[in-house]
Amino acid sequence: xxxxxxxxxxxxxxxxxxxxSRALSDHPDISEATKSRVKETAEHLNYRPNLxxxxxxxxxxxLIALILPEIxxxxxxxxxxxxxxxxxxxxxxxxxxxxxxxxxxxxxAIQQCIRWAVEGVMISVTIxxxxxxMAHIEELARANIECLMYDRVITxxxxxxxxxxxxxxxxxxxxxxxxxxxRNILGIFANPSLAITVERIKGYEQAFEEFGLVPNxxxxxxxxxxxxxxxxxxxxxxxxxFTSIFxxxxxxxFSTTNNLxxxxxxxPEDVSVVAISDGIFTNQFYPRITYIEDSGKRMGQAVLRxxxxxxxxxxxxxxxxxxxxEIVYADSVKRINIANQ
Amino acid sequence: xxxxxxxxxxxxxxxxxxxxSRALSDHPDISEATKSRVKETAEHLNYRPNLxxxxxxxxxxxLIALILPEIxxxxxxxxxxxxxxxxxxxxxxxxxxxxxxxxxxxxxAIQQCIRWAVEGVMISVTIxxxxxxMAHIEELARANIECLMYDRVITxxxxxxxxxxxxxxxxxxxxxxxxxxxRNILGIFANPSLAITVERIKGYEQAFEEFGLVPNxxxxxxxxxxxxxxxxxxxxxxxxxFTSIFxxxxxxxFSTTNNLxxxxxxxPEDVSVVAISDGIFTNQFYPRITYIEDSGKRMGQAVLRxxxxxxxxxxxxxxxxxxxxEIVYADSVKRINIANQ
DNA sequence: ACCATTCCCGCAAACGTTTGCGTAAATATT
DNA sequence: AATATTTACGCAAACGTTTGCGGGAATGGT
Numbered sequence: 001x002x003x004x005x006x007x008x009x010x011x012x013x014x015x016x017x018x019x020x021s022r023a024l025s026d027h028p029d030i031s032e033a034t035k036s037r038v039k040e041t042a043e044h045l046n047y048r049p050n051l052x053x054x055x056x057x058x059x060x061x062x063l064i065a066l067i068l069p070e071i072x073x074x075x076x077x078x079x080x081x082x083x084x085x086x087x088x089x090x091x092x093x094x095x096x097x098x099x100x101x102x103x104x105x106x107x108x109a110i111q112q113c114i115r116w117a118v119e120g121v122m123i124s125v126t127i128x129x130x131x132x133x134m135a136h137i138e139e140l141a142r143a144n145i146e147c148l149m150y151d152r153v154i155t156x157x158x159x160x161x162x163x164x165x166x167x168x169x170x171x172x173x174x175x176x177x178x179x180x181x182x183r184n185i186l187g188i189f190a191n192p193s194l195a196i197t198v199e200r201i202k203g204y205e206q207a208f209e210e211f212g213l214v215p216n217x218x219x220x221x222x223x224x225x226x227x228x229x230x231x232x233x234x235x236x237x238x239x240x241x242f243t244s245i246f247x248x249x250x251x252x253x254f255s256t257t258n259n260l261x262x263x264x265x266x267x268p269e270d271v272s273v274v275a276i277s278d279g280i281f282t283n284q285f286y287p288r289i290t291y292i293e294d295s296g297k298r299m300g301q302a303v304l305r306x307x308x309x310x311x312x313x314x315x316x317x318x319x320x321x322x323x324x325x326e327i328v329y330a331d332s333v334k335r336i337n338i339a340n341q
Numbered sequence: 342x343x344x345x346x347x348x349x350x351x352x353x354x355x356x357x358x359x360x361x362s363r364a365l366s367d368h369p370d371i372s373e374a375t376k377s378r379v380k381e382t383a384e385h386l387n388y389r390p391n392l393x394x395x396x397x398x399x400x401x402x403x404l405i406a407l408i409l410p411e412i413x414x415x416x417x418x419x420x421x422x423x424x425x426x427x428x429x430x431x432x433x434x435x436x437x438x439x440x441x442x443x444x445x446x447x448x449x450a451i452q453q454c455i456r457w458a459v460e461g462v463m464i465s466v467t468i469x470x471x472x473x474x475m476a477h478i479e480e481l482a483r484a485n486i487e488c489l490m491y492d493r494v495i496t497x498x499x500x501x502x503x504x505x506x507x508x509x510x511x512x513x514x515x516x517x518x519x520x521x522x523x524r525n526i527l528g529i530f531a532n533p534s535l536a537i538t539v540e541r542i543k544g545y546e547q548a549f550e551e552f553g554l555v556p557n558x559x560x561x562x563x564x565x566x567x568x569x570x571x572x573x574x575x576x577x578x579x580x581x582x583f584t585s586i587f588x589x590x591x592x593x594x595f596s597t598t599n600n601l602x603x604x605x606x607x608x609p610e611d612v613s614v615v616a617i618s619d620g621i622f623t624n625q626f627y628p629r630i631t632y633i634e635d636s637g638k639r640m641g642q643a644v645l646r647x648x649x650x651x652x653x654x655x656x657x658x659x660x661x662x663x664x665x666x667e668i669v670y671a672d673s674v675k676r677i678n679i680a681n682q
Numbered sequence: 683a684c685c686a687t688t689c690c691c692g693c694a695a696a697c698g699t700t701t702g703c704g705t706a707a708a709t710a711t712t
Numbered sequence: 713a714a715t716a717t718t719t720a721c722g723c724a725a726a727c728g729t730t731t732g733c734g735g736g737a738a739t740g741g742t
Contacts, residue, residue: 003458003484005728016692021730029690048484051456052397053728057697061393071418073621080412084439088446093453096437098425105429112434115392143344143389226625258627280414284567286599346698357722362700370720394698398727 004047013041024049064092064307065113067123069101069152074250075278075296079151082300083122090308092119103128107136113145120146120307127191130154146310150303153320155195160310160318162303166196169292169325170203171210173274174246176290176327178211181336182244182272186236187220188229188256189248197222200248200276226255233259237271243336244272250281253289268334279328288330299323345388354382365390404459405433405648408450410442410467410493415591416619416637420492423641424463431649433460444469448477454486461487461648468532471495487651491644494661496536501651501659503644507537510633510666511544512551514615515587517631517668519552522677523585523613527577528561529570529597530589538563541589541617567596574600578612584677585613591622594630609675620669629671640664 006024010017015034023030023038041047055061066083068076080096087094095118097109103126113121121140129137131154140147141158149161177185187204190197201220208215221236223229229252236242237259247253253275260271267273267287275282277291302323310318347365351358356375364371364379371379382388396402407424409417421437428435436459438450444467454462462481470478472495481488482499490502518526528545531538542561549556562577564570570593577583578600588594594616601612608614608628616623618632643664651659 006730007728017729018693018731019691021728022691025730031690034690048452048456050397050458050728052393052402052458053697054730056391056393056397056699056727057729057731059697071412071421073414073418077412077414077418080437081439081441084437088449093436093457095434096421096425098422100422108429111389115389116434117391117393254625258625262627284595284599286603347700348698358699359701359723360721362698363721366700372720375720391698394727395700397697397729398699398701400727 003050004045005050006047009038009042009045009047012045013037060119061117062092063095063116063118064304064311065095065097065109065116065118065121067097067099067106067109067113067121069099069124069126071098072251073254074281075151075294078278078280078296079300080296082295082297082302083304084300085297086301086304090304092308099126101126101128103133110136110140113140114143118145120148120311122148122150122303122307124151125149125154126152127193130193131157146307146314148303148307148310150299152194152196160306161320162299162306163196163320163322164294164299164325165322166199167203167206169276169294170200170246170248171207172203172325172327173276173292174204174207175210176274176329176333177244177246177272178207178213180272180333181338183213183338184242184244185219186242186245187248188245188252189220189222190252191224192222197248204246223252223255226251229255230259234263237263237265242271244274244333247273247275250275250277253277254281257285268332272334272336273332282328282330287332289332290330291328293326293328344391345386346391347388350379350383350386350388353386354378401460402458403433404436404457405645406436406438406450406454406457406459406462408438408440408447408454408462408464410440410465412439413592414595415622416492416635419619419621419637420641421637423636423638423643424645425641426638427642427645431645433649440467442467442469444474451477451481455480455484459486461489461652463489463491463644463648465492466490466495467493468534471534472498487648487655489644489648489651491640493535493537501647502661503640503647504537504661504663505635505640505666506663507540508544508547510617510635511541511587511589512548513544513666513668514617514633515545515548516551517615517670517674518585518587518613519548519554521613521674522679524554524679525583525585526560527583527586528589529586529593530561530563531593532565533563538589545587564593564596567592570596571600575604578604578606583612585615585674588614588616591616591618594618595622598626609673613675613677614673623669623671628673630673631671632669634667634669 006017006020009020019030020038023035024042051062083094099106099109106126106129134154137147147159149159151163153161153163174185189201192198204220205215221232223232245256247256260267265271273289275289275291276294278296279291279293282289282291310316347358347361350361360371361379364376365383392403424435440447440450447467447470475495478488488500490500492504494502494504515526530542533539545561546556562573564573586597588597601608606612614630616630616632617635619637620632620634623630623632
């Protein structure tokens with residue numbers, strides 16, 4: 001019950017291994033007659049090429065790596081779905097590394113990538129990874145492995161990236177609230193050492209400025225963990241007169257909704273809510289939440305396609321790009337009278 | 342800038358490739374002196390073994406596959422986390438296939454596994470996969486690839502499986518409600534063509550029987566999609582006098598909470614709720630939901646360890662096992678007076 | 683009938699690593 | 713001091729596939 005090889009086929013058909021190999025890959029040197037003979041018996045004997053051997057010989061692995069900080073409830077599941085959908089009609093296979101937001105595990109993952117000779121890496125970095133701690137990522141370039149950053153990226157590097165326009169997305173979201181009369185807008189953001197957070201805060205501020213208003217720094221809060229949220233939010237919401245909340249992510253939005261319920265505050269009657277969201281949670285939640293779409297699935301597909309383009313076309317110019325974002329209006333924003341605040 | 346190989350090391354140190362290979366793997370035939378000499382220069386020259394070549398020669402791939410129907414918000418993310426955590430201190434790498442609940446994609450994934458010569462497969466099957474449509478899974482056995490089913494399994498096959506005791510878990514959950522005086526318990530279940538659903542329904546019924554009661558078949562509902570839930574639940578909850586809900590999964594629980602809010606019903610004041618849950622959603626949600634723990638992370642670790650045991654010990658007896666479950670009491674169950682119904 | 687071309691296929695090397703076997707030198711045993 | 717054992721390394725084959733090159737046979741052209 002050994003696995004059947006090209007040699008076996010060659011022996012059975014009285015042909016050489018080279019003929020078998022070429023016949024199976026439709027080489028023009030082989031006659032149609034033998035091609036069909038070979039393919040038939042290969043099919044019949046259930047022959048499966050040994051990819052280890054093939055890629056070893058051809059000097060590439062057929063592997064693409066996805067490195068991400070964590071697989072939590074939001075965004076990443078649909079990102080993986082998107083990558084999987086897009087890789088399905090390519091000859092590549094996907095290997096996923098989860099770094100648990102730990103730069104040490106990120107280094108380890110990249111070592112694995114080099115050892116496996118993956119042909120490309122898509123990476124969303126950990127909190128600790130920045131311009132000064134990215135030596136391990138630069139090692140990919142030295143190993144001649146394409147690398148494309150997405151979502152959580154490091155700005156101003158030689159590596160290309162694919163993100164939404166974070167500043168614009170946040171601005172759009174906050175503007176919805178401003179347009180509906182809200183002025184006391186609590187901005188809930190993630191870890192400020194991530195570039196993505198910095199840019200979304202900028203967008204929050206810019207929205208105010210475009211309305212001729214001065215954003216209040218006290219209204220911007222960085223909630224790095226859920227526990228923190230549970231401590232901060234009740235205090236903020238009871239001591240202040242916020243009429244609305246802008247949440248930077250689904251994760252923070254979920255925590256927000258739970259805390260609002262705990263405080264017996266309803267959306268949108270008591271507090272209006274807008275978020276940057278993948279769309280799954282916001283659409284299923286009641287009431288449906290108005291959001292700026294940052295679709296993980298679409299991002300996953302785009303990142304993979306871009307990376308494969310780089311792999312198959314190594315000399316092409318690589319530059320960072322933005323995916324467009326759209327507003328999805330729903331039922332979480334109440335129009336209020338500006339004078340009432 | 343070519344990648345450095347064993348041959349390069351051999352040339353530089355005036356040794357043979359075999360000596361280099363053995364030195365790097367601490368073979369006793371090599372003297373400590375040369376071992377350290379080899380290792381040092383290997384380190385210095387940043388030598389990375391070519392895993393393609395190694396595994397090709399050794400006739401194994403170092404790959405383990407995880408095949409799952411979908412990566413949604415619940416359970417699967419933590420399952421992947423568990424698998425990843427457990428695989429970290431093994432020499433294996435993980436490849437993930439998402440089948441989108443499509444048996445055709447499941448077949449395709451298994452073909453990929455065979456082509457890659459993965460050494461083991463962990464699989465949670467699609468809705469369409471059953472005893473009569475599992476020819477593709479049996480092909481794994483013929484290809485000499487270990488296969489371990491988990492979560493969504495096919496019962497009564499020759500393949501081992503790892504699950505919680507689904508019937509017992511459901512029984513435990515429903516019993517909590519019965520013990521607190523509830524008799525009108527709406528049971529929300531997933532697709533009835535999955536074995537996991539059938540068993541959890543059995544548990545629901547058994548709980549009633551152990552209380553000397555007859556379960557009402559009309560109180561068991563199969564909500565196969567979220568849309569269905571949104572149609573069914575409002576009707577059921579308004580036309581009947583349910584005092585409590587048992588949800589088979591986190592996904593259905595999430596949909597349940599949204600529908601309850603839409604109907605202006607509070608947990609636990611108006612409706613008590615118990616679910617089988619991974620624990621993440623139920624713990625973060627307000628109010629915290631009482632649940633029977635079915636931890637994806639723990640399952641992921643257990644499945645991977647079990648599979649590796651099978652791989653490294655092919656002759657060992659393989660039998661299906663259950664992971665124990667525990668009740669986590671929280672704030673979603675109100676004690677009511679039985680007479681009040 | 684002779685040469686040129688085209689068509690099909692085989693030979694053999696190569697990819698980087700591991701490993702069974704052989705052996706010279708060093709050490710131990712008697 | 714002769715023999716037996718151990719130590720430390722090299723030789724060469726092997727894993728399954730692809731591919732450059734070479735060549736015999738068939739076909740085409742004159």
